[in-house]
Amino acid sequence: MPLARMAIDTERKYGKISDDIYLMYIRAAGLPIITIFFITALIWQCLRVYTDIWLQQWSDVHGRVASKGHVVLHPSEQDHEVTYYFRMYAAISCVCIIMALVSTPAGQYAGCNARRNLHDKLLQTILHKTLHFFQVTPLGRIVNRFSNDMAVIDKKIAATGQRLLQFTLLCLSAILINVTITPWILVLTLPICGAYYLIQKFYRCSARELQRIENATNSPVISHLSETIQGVTTIRAFNQQTRFTEILFKRLEANTIAYALLNTSHRWLGVSLDYLGGCIVFVATVTALTAASVSCRRHYEATTSPSASASPSPFETYAVTKSPSELRPSPSLVGLAINYTLLVPIYLNWVVKLLADMEMYAGSVERIAHYAQGQDADADTDADVDADLDHEPSSNEDVSAEVDRSSQSDAGDKVYPGATTAAGDVDEDGDQQRNGGARGGGGGCGDRQGHENGSEAKADKLNAGNATGDGNHLNIHHPPATAGDKVEQVTTKTSVIKDKQLPLQQDDKDKKVVLPNEPARKLERYQSVPISWPQRGDIHFDNVSLRYEGQKQNVISNLTLKIPAGQRIGICGRTGSGKSSLGLSLFGVLQTTRGHIYIDDVDIQRIRPDELRTRLSIIPQDVHLFNATIRENLDPHGYFQDLQLWNCLELAQLKEFVNGHLPLGLDTMICDGGLNLSAGHRQLLCLARAILRGSVCLVLDEATSVLDSSTESALLKAADLAFRGRTIITIAHRLTTILDYDRLIVLDQGRIVEDGNPRELQQLEGSVFRGLLEKGASKW
Template structure:
């Protein structure tokens, strides 16, 4: 097909030559002219159909190629070995799916130009030789020189591109990490520092990008100057050196052929650049795809094996092949056993779970898992979908089993309180759920799989005592009674439970102490309902501990509390929930998609970012000057060619120096203008990229938390990835090419009408029709491109969700991996549908414009022939040459216009983010003193709070006053409103009503940054940003090393960094703090809070991930180090609040009790007393601790 297309390209110049020879000759033959015009029209029609089919075949192959690559990348993301995963951040992998995939697509669509461009050049030179002899090869020498320069530029670009991609990866890593954890960023008032970090990364990236685009500008200038310089050199050689006469037919045939050189000259550099980009992308993909996969664990169906469910034989594990974490591990866990895994902070409990799941490298020995596995990670993995879909995890909905699971996981009352029940949509990372709710949903998902083996990594730590007891008794002892369960916990009650068959204690250096619990006779108290098969009689304990003991630390001999009085299973009121409007549970807003043309406001914003009116005026002047000089040089050639028919050859050659001198000046002036235009256009584009990036980044850091709750991070990554790439490179290139060809076309049409006034009668109506057809096409093309861009976000969202938690998917079975692959395929298919539709629309327009231009060429050619007697041969040649050039150029203008409009959608999306609503003022000058707050007194005055205007209230008319320096515990059932109170205090969302005062000052009147920076928080799910320990503890370099070490020693973490050689405080922190356990992250957060010594400190489950001994030490630190601060302690461990001055008890968003622990305990009908009664699983070593405190 390409051969046919190339052949048809050269029919035009030959037809021009035949027509002009017939006109300038003494004998005019109409038959020859008609034959030439017929050949021209036939070639145009044939070329149109062949090109349309060839392009569609190419696009179909592109889709097949990119779909296969995306499938391979997605599978690799799911299978990647843990050690290798640490080498790749979320930003690295997201880039492979976005920018790298785009570059491969761009090369695949231009791949034919790699071989067709040289063929076109060779054929053109051969045909030029037939017209102007060996002067064509002198011109080809100039062409070869241009190619040599272009080759050097290409080599430079390849090197710059590789560097640029590395720097872009670094920026995308930071973007993914920061904007994926904006809640922590805002709570810790890190916006300024992290914005500066992203800006600095972008600045280094822009330096390389600047060099790259200026090399691109040099190529652009070379593209526009090479053909005219080649023409000049060839004509100079032909007339001055060869002493030959140039006729009209030779000049304009040669000009037509030289014009054809533009297209391979334009296409080959683009194809080379596309090849370089694709080559770099393929290298990066290859490097990713060749990383090691997760090792395969022997997984045998339990029906065919009576061997232990989990069997480890003399195994040594490590995160890589060189470093061992556990050595010589031998372990066998029988079917149906409940095994508790415990140990101090950072002893490797989660790592051992990973080893059993096959996530660690088995350096020696064997691991056998016999049966289907369900895994609950320590930090719950919650997908952006409804609660029900998270629990079902792709499995069919079985109402009976589903109700059993949610009852066993204590979710029934939560669903009843949610506006859409289990149909409520969950934000990314479970942003609109409490930590306990996330943990129970994660547990419910595992239970619903009905697996044989359950590995539960501390799911109970995020739950309050009563819910823990209910989940332990109804879920672990009931629903999972016949299953093999490995439970990680710090709770002494569960460790000492008589229902536990064995305990595994992790001590120093990865040693495992295996303790077999002696069997105890357990009387059945209630028959649990299992997920699959009825278990044997359920277990119970016989003792009934006293209520005060629930407030103090438990012992290893604490019995299991009696099962709750409520039945294990009752139907969830599904009908009630389904009757509600499902939309009330909608959290994530549909991604905005504009309609119609890109608005003038967006275009003007982009123009201002380019430099405003001064730059635009200068650029416009250069464009007009370039086209004007180009037309002037063509008119001068036309005038020169007329002399050949009117003077003798001697006179013509004598005057050639004069004509060539003027022509040379015009050509060189045009070249200078072209160079200036190319560099200015790219410089303006670079300026726009810099400005829009800065504005978008600032707007995102200033955006309210509600924006990040309702917009997945994939949308942000899409802006910083695909959209910014378009602004960086594609839009400046398209703007330069479009306006150059548009202005040139206007000059060409104007010159044609000026030379032949009657042509206006034919040209103007046809141009109007052409314009209307173009508008019709563009309207569809814009809409399709917007759909294509929007359908890209789900691809990135799903990838972003699984990048860090692929091990959770793998652990729950291959069928879940297969399901997510199918979801990914569906996302790819939707995106491909939009892409292919866009290509079909392109070919629709291309075919019609080609057929339309063929008809126009026939009409205009006949008109010129009829009016030849009234025009000079030079003018006829010029007009005929312009006529045959104008329609391909007009078609190119429309395509560039279409591409520019569709690419401007990227600018539109970025501009949309530059205008995001902003939080209230960060700093209000003079609102408070620099030392505020002095006392830390907090007053909640009738405060009601919700996360969205359409949500129900999560805090209802809370009124309480907390004295300065008072330590107050916040307790209550999971989801009762404890963490919501801190969100209101930190102004993460505006209160619905009421006032919050600190030291008598309404915090709504104080700048947002001021309020948050004067408080400190240790969050339940700590996030450590990539950097060093020093950077995390002291991001603003406010403290000396001695202060930093003192803080680490207070929290008993100094030894962790003193033992790492010379690095110490420079010890690295990986993305998200993944190289530290959750407990260590919480302790580091506490060390950071100790350094700040804020007057108001919030501890949100600050020690939930620590063992009992560590928790006791940290609680002592909190009491002593923050004795002059107001401390709010949110805790599910009632023992963590036993030393508080007062305890606030929450229920359904209300403070139902607020008094000292002693006073609350004696209120036998109070909620706190009931919490203690139902939470006796946390009884202490000595009942009199409370009474003596």
């Protein structure tokens, strides 16, 4: 699949990890805490080294006192000296401990911040991706980001960062001490450090790519496993176990080879650095000992020279009495240098290994950044496609500004969708401006029963136990005041929001906004719609051309269609003629390359997609249910009371089933996305969800294709009843089910070829629809 291939290629990165990725991590961790961590770690390390130097000085002084046998210090002076050195040593150690106590938690806290922020960022980004993204991105890869990559960020980066800083500082101090004691070691150290640099560079380049390959080969294993588990019944039915096992083995093998190579590279590094470390120890020890022996020889020559024994000058007297600790370098310094030198190879090994590890781990941040920044890439791809397209006058073109989601009024989000049509809009005085149903019909169960002077009005009484299903007693939009058999509805106070002016204000026009992860909708100046929108359900496709994101061909071309409010319209046409695309276009899923789609005179391209999608309802062919209770599936936000849920279930003809067959009623868990319910029950539950939402427009996209004819007619009857007086667009599965609809259109290659009353079209000689009916087909 070329699209999928494209997605794979763009995600595989090559070469050095950019500094921006490290900066992104540091920003996610928080600059202040990183600074505190760095400074305290620096002080801690300096003091750690200084305690060793202090010990060395202490032992030097002690040695000098001990060797000056003829210069007898008073015991109190000796005590004073010991106490002084001890106290200083204790004080330095204490500060050292305090710094460690600050530095380590600061490092962990920074890591904690980073992992939380990056995870949130990834989650937010993925949740806001377009449908196109999920079509071209294998699920395994997304799972991999959240599992493997997040695990690396979670467990590795902070710890590795801390150790890297610690070993780098130790290494620098070891080199510094050696250079201070015997400066000419620098001459030998420099080429050895150069060799280290070359080895680590070679290793890091290889390890980085090997790690990427390992990661890239891991995703297919996860994808294959999850796909296999999902389709295990089909695989068994077609006896394809061997094929699937072989594919799994092949993918596992590829992953294992990559992993083995990665591990081998680690071992190679270990062996190389050990050899190099041996060289360093040898060179440093030899230089320190040579320096010490040269100093000793000078001392010996000074003490045994004839001039020294004849008439000693004051200076010579000093030379004679000079103790070994006064030699340069003193034995204790040589000891310190050798001690540190022995540690240098170990530290350097760690520094190189940790640097490489850090780079590999940063790959995880890079992959997450790829999603976070994918928006730009998507936009670029989009721009390319645009450039390739024949230059159609797009509705997008005349809108240049982009709009900020956050700057929009969130009124629509804060109030549950049902309230959109529920309580109507009430002015500041509490007067209900809009009363009742969109289409006047007062008898419909889904119709909003109007009340004059609505703020004071009391709604119909609901009787949960005796709800009959004709809907006359139901006003699902008004939360009942009490939970009892008889419930008095009250006007929803959350809807004290005035309808806003629909045309854009000048201020709005100047507002610039960036809509994350909706690259397909580039226009992007969103206007806020009133909470009551859409009130009528008037739909108007005005010379519309539509295409899917990333595609060059339009699936709907120059389509003009007016669906008056409350009309029940059926759509039929051959497979691939664009029926579903037309339905989905109302939800802003497709890109509009020409024309406009208006719902209640509002161009839907100017409405935030998430807002738009909460105002309409669709029952697709494949219904998705969550692994949650029936109640949570119906009302995920918990806006409605049980009475309302039961009434909706009754309207969807599910009340009896939930009440009688499910032991826990509304609290029954739906497992595995609804697999413990029949397909028909899932569809009906979805219908109940749509009824509860109270949208004035319902799209049924072959919603009954998996149902037997009696359940199908039950569902359609239920939908008709619940949505009486509202706009219903039905993409027909069986043409006979839409014969009594108000209107029917036949689509072919994204264009309307027939439009009229179904009965009239049935009678019309030579009509496409009649032909279809005669063939008994829904598509041709």
